[in-house]
Amino acid sequence: MPVSADETVGNLAMRDTVLTPAGIEGLQESSSIQNVKAQEVISRISREELEDRFLHLRDDHILLKQHANKQEEKIKRMTTKLMRLVNDKRKCDQAGYGPKRLGQALEMEDMIEHLRERVRELEKQNESLHNKLISTKQQLQIQGHRPCLYSSIQSRVNTGLKKESEAAGMPEHTKKGMRFQSLEVRSSDLMLSKYGPSLLEDSRAEIRNLETVIESQRKQIEELYHAREILGSQLRRKEKEIEESTLQLKEQDTASQRLNIQDNVEMIKVRKQLAERTNALSAMEGKFLQLQEVTNLKTNHDALLAKGDELNIQLKEERLKCFHLQKELQSVTISNRRTEELQERINDLEKENELLKENYDKLHNSVFSLPHEQQWRSKEQQLKLQIAKLETAIKIDLADKSEILDKIKVERDQKEKLMQDNKDLQLRYLEQKQQLDDLKNQDKDVDVTELNETLFQIKDRKQQKNVDLFFLEKVEDDVHKDLEYSMQELQLTHAETVQELEKTRSLLLVQHKISRDYQNEVETMTRKMESLQKDYELKLGQYTHLLDIRAARIRKLEAQLRDIVYDTKPLQSRPEVLPSDPVGGFVETVHLERGENLFEIHISKVIFSSEAVHTFGDWEPATFCTYAFYDFELQITPVVHGNIPSYDFTSQFLVQSDDNFFHYIQENGITLEVHRAYGIDYETIASCQLKFHEILENDGKIYNTANLVGKTGHIQNYGTVEYWIRLQVPMDQAIIPYKQRSKALGYITPSFKGHEQPSKVCLGLYLTPALKMKQHAAHAHKRVSFLDLSTKQMTVSISVMHAEEAKQLSADKGKEMAEEIQQEKEELSHLSEEQLADKTLITSRDETEIIEELDPEEDDAVESIKTDSDDCIISSPVSTNIKQLSQSMHVEKIRIKITSLGLTESRITADETIQQLFVECRLNNFLAEETPLSLPKPTGGQRIHYNYSTVINVDKEDNHAEREYLKSILVKPDLSADSLKFTVVSDPPEDEQDLECEDIGFAYVSLKEIFQKQRDIIEQDIDGKF
Structure with missing residues (x-):
């Protein structure tokens, strides 16, 4: 196998040798002797052995080459990691953080690389095994279709081969292969008649071996089934034991909680005072520390400004000096050129002077000669x-x-x-x-080249x-020349x-x-x-007008749906005054958001019975009441003295009108406890239950009394409690927005999940709070298409039902629904292709990937559809026998996607050494990611597409530490700490691996601005500095 070969190559020991001149001469002599001996040995060895040795050496050479390539790749990775480590260490030292995060990141990267290599090896092994399986299947088929040598004798054992009579009864299209086999049988009868009995015995032995193997495998399967049943029974027993233990633990917890509640009610006020004082003290300390930091920063800032001014002054002085020196240099060069020119002129004048002297001497000699004077005159x-x-x-x-x-x-x-x-x-x-x-043919008459010549x-x-x-x-001057x-x-x-x-x-x-x-x-x-352009502009104007009208309608509908879903329209309610309210009720107007309601509980008075008054002994006992509603904190009435204490205590609770609240009102109630105060201590003397289910039938108002039951057991009737309960918005009005909201969520939310993370297909950087809820039974069979013609990418995921609900659906119903959904998908895909033909989409991706995360029990019950167009989403959730509305859950995460990279005309485009580019994303020491591939540098205004995305989960339950760390980064006053940094890095080519990775460009995105503006960055270009 290749893996074992690589490991052996990796364990080979290499020896470094250093040769001297004497050693080289000795080696040359020894090599000549060895060549002679080798020729003698080779002449004795046969050709087959030589070929075998050559092939072995070639295989070893290939293995060594592969190992060398792997070592080079490892060295490259280690160099890049080392450079990153050095840079990260410097940044960490400057920022003051420890190297824990770096070590963890390195370990994670090593683990990921190791796992990737392991996956590649396993894929190679899987391919080889798959090829072997195909070859064995082919051999078995060939052996299965082997013709029988003795066609006249009938076989006693049923071998599974078809007889000639069966082949004669088959149709023509199936007889083609059988005719060819019959020809082979005839030819083999002539050639291999001697080997017939041995072949029969071999085939029978193989059949017996196969039967024994099948029987052994059946026995093993039966044993495995038996072991599975035993393990299942053991699992059931363990589950029962665990359930019993959990029930016991719950009972113990409830008992202990009751005792703790009785003990802790006394300390509530003290703890509140303590908490307020500690909060005030911590706030003062925080302010003091902030003031100290501000003062230190101011001093440092002033010092840095002073240093900056000094350096600026020095820089100006140096620039002036450089300017003067450049001027002097220019003047010196000009003066040197002038001196050279003057020197050349002087040399020319000296030569001319010498020539003039010679001509003058000749003239002087010729003039003063007497015999030639007359001739000269003539x-x-x-x-x-x-x-x-x-x-x-x-x-x-x-x-x-x-x-x-x-x-x-x-x-x-x-x-x-x-x-x-x-x-x-x-x-x-x-x-x-x-x-x-x-009109090129007319240009032949006139040759431009001749004209230029x-x-x-x-x-x-x-x-x-x-x-x-x-x-x-x-x-x-030259009169004597030839005119x-x-x-x-x-x-x-x-x-x-x-x-x-x-x-x-x-x-x-x-x-x-x-x-x-x-x-x-x-x-x-x-x-x-x-003329064509005018017609085109007119048509384009008409089309844009129609598209604007359609987009306005879509925006209007989307705004209405968002108002319903996200509760943007406030609900103003006017509280009614009960006739039995002695105080007169609350007259102020309460402003409620959509989906919110105000639940009021009023405890008017307690009337103690004569037996209770007799047990008190004191004619004016000090009493107070406590009760806890829904998930709010404990409510305590004021302490009142008397046998008929009038508390007149009203508590208001701002609640969400959802399925949990309705279920709580219908099924549960609150326990009202009456306590008697003895100074600082107190004693619980009686209690009663207050039910709320009647509020669903009486227009949101109840006025009732409840009987108090004694805690000690001596007195059963302790008296009565007068109370009233009121919902600010009645139930028939409060449930309407909830139904509208659930229906609107079915329209605009393309995915519904139970407990899984939603998969996102998105571009850019944005926070994704994804709502996950079940569809109501009334809307189970509605199929709604929502066409969005905006250019932003939609979020796509697959709806998943709970396992208990999926079990109730039968397989036949699921198949019928799947067929109906498939038909609807085909119809809507044709419709979307015709409607959105004129729209330009992103060319790098024609279809959006859909990640399906379905449980094995839910595959037949649920199906979600995504059409070929990115902008047309059809969602068809299926659910039956759903009695209660599910809770809405929020998944908080940050998704970062690096889509593409484009370069303007700069030194980077002209630099030939920069060939491959990849992008690194970094957020202080919190995040460090990079694109897995380096792509060629774009040219001519083009773009390279990475389509790489990463997710940061920041929910409170599972990722509390990451959330707090991100919060601490964003709270810092340093502006560079809260920005997401994108670095464009040049990857050296394979031919020049001596070079190192170089940072050539930077771009920043401020997370603080995103959180402040509550606006995501989706499909936006970010300008960088190169």
């Missing part, structure tokens, strides 16, 4: 005549040349204008060429001409320029015609485009 006169002639000719030529130069200037200006027009035409031509690809030739000749025209400035040759060259260049300009003019005319045709076509196309 030559001088001839030259003067020639100069005069030449001057006249030059003046004529100069006049002609000035005219030529004027003409050339005019033609040059015209040429520049034509060049500019040509460039503009070329640009227009390129733009029109992209828009009109059909001609223009370049004109420029070159022009430059040569400008160079040649410089001689006009030196005419007076006729220069005039000929000027005439030639002028003629050539005229010819080239005529060619360019003709080319430009052709180009102008083509561009004019293109322009006409472009104008026609633009007119068509404008």
Whole structure:
């Protein structure tokens, strides 16, 4: 197996060797000797052995290579972990937290990596076993269809093979394989007739072995069934014992609680005073500590500001120095260049001076020679005549040349204008060429490359001409040069320029015609485009108007549903005054939210019997009453003296009108106890039960009396208690909002669960309080479709019923409901595809994943449907025989999802070393997560999609410590502590593993703002700093 091979490779010992020059020479000699010996040994070994050894060596090499790759991956992981540890340790040292969280996180990461590797190995083993199973099945099928050698003799044992008579009676489409087998039988009868009896014996032995194996497996199965029954009986016994022990413990707890209540009533007032004083003291201490922290922070802040000012002043000074130094550097470089230029000029002047000296010496020698003086004079006169002639000719030529130069200037200006027009035409031509690809064939008449070549030739000749025209400035100095040759060259260049300009003019005319045709076509196309665009805008306006009307209707309906579900509309109630109330009742107006009610209990007076008065002995006993209602604290009436004490004590309880409260009123009551006070001590003398079930029938009002029963047992009738009970909102009115709310929850909540965590498909960062409740029996068979055309993602989960209710549903009913739901799903999917065809959705995900978490007993009873469209959710919960309404539960959690990453034009997009990117999410030391994969860097405004999400549970029951730690982080005054930090990290490529991971960008999301504004961040882009 590959696992064992890897382990053996991992345990191999490697030896490091260091070679010296002498050792190298010795190795070379020994290697030559060994090569000779190896050749002799190889000549003796056969080819099969050599191939076997080669294959073994190749396998070992592959194993070593795999092990080396695994070691490299481990080294990479360890380096990244080490870098994170160093950074986390620095941050922890700065923040003042210990390394406990880091160690735990590291252990968890190691465990996760180990488990992932183990899962990969098991998947590989599973694949190999699956392949083996397929091969064995094929072999068994081949052996099962093996033809019999003796077809004429009937077998005594029923082997399970079909006979020829059976094959003859089969239809044609099943006989095809049998015909092929019969051919094989004939051929095998001819070739293998000798081996028939041995094959029969082998098959019979195999059959016997299989029968024995089947019998042994049956026995094992029977033994396992018997063991399962024994274990089930043992489990039932243990459950009964546990139930009995729990009942005994409950009885003991109730008895002890009663005793504790009697003991603790005395200490209530003292504890309240103590609690108030301790709270005041703790508040003062907290304020004092906060003041001390504030003072320390102010001092530190002032010191840091002073340091910052000093550093800013120093920075300004350094910048000024740098600026002055740069100016000096520039001036120095300029002066150096000038000195070099001056030095070059000086050198040139020195050379010219030397040449002038030499020419002067020659002239001096030639002038002062007497024999040549007459010749020079005659030559001088001839030259003067020639100069005069030449001057006249030059003046004529100069006049002609000035005219030529004027003409050339005019033609040059015209040429520049034509060049500019040509460039503009070329640009227009390129733009029109992209828009009109059909007119490419017309462009063959005019070759742009030839035109460019001609223009370049004109420029070159022009430059040569400008160079040649410089001689006009030196005419007076170089009189003896050949003027006729220069005039000929000027005439030639002028003629050539005229010819080239005529060619360019003709080319430009052709180009102008083509561009004019293109322009006409472009104008026609633009007119068509404008007309089409106007029609499109009109249609789009109509569609947007219709969509706005539909969205407004949907928002209105959603607002109405939310008002019903989340109780946003307050309910104002006016209390009625009872005629029997001596005080006159409460006249103030009570403001109640939807779903809330005010429950009032009034204890008017107690009338003690004559027997009770006789037992008191004292004519004015001090008495008070106590009672506890629902889940509120204990209520105590004031202490009153007398045989007929009038308490006039009213207690008000703000309750939620839900199934728990209604069940409590219908089934339970309260115990009213009468106590006699002896200074600080007291004694319970009597009690009675107050029932509330009559309030459901008497419009929310009861006025009644109850008989007191003595605690000691000597006196049964202790007297009577007069009381009244009132609901501010009557039951028939209070139950209506509850029914509306449950019905609205059935409309807008797509999932219903019993005790499981809801699975979420969401984008962004937001808190998810998910309501989980059962549907009422009256709405069990309603199927409601709720279409939401907004672009945000909906939450999807699967409804789950309680196990006790799922047992009551039969399998036949569940199948029928499943078929009906499937038909409805197909119809609504077609409808949603037609209605939402024009809507653009996210391309990275066409279908939303639905995580099904169903108990094995509930699979046939419950089904929830999600259509192909992300915005159309159909929920069909099924429930029967539900008598009571379930409690609504809240699951509090924070879900963080990293959807995609996009980069703007920056140094990161231009940097070729950055190839792979992944995102890390961190919240102080509370959370550290990263995307499991690193994706290639996006280019050209594209995005890379991670679709990675993580959940932080912060409920009070199971995750109290995380909740308190998060609360402590958010309460801190430090602004960076309450922000969720997203870090974009570059992962080095596989070819360059020497490089380390580098943080290239950061983005922050403030959790404090989310909690303050009560607004989630869903599918929003967060700008980062790179």
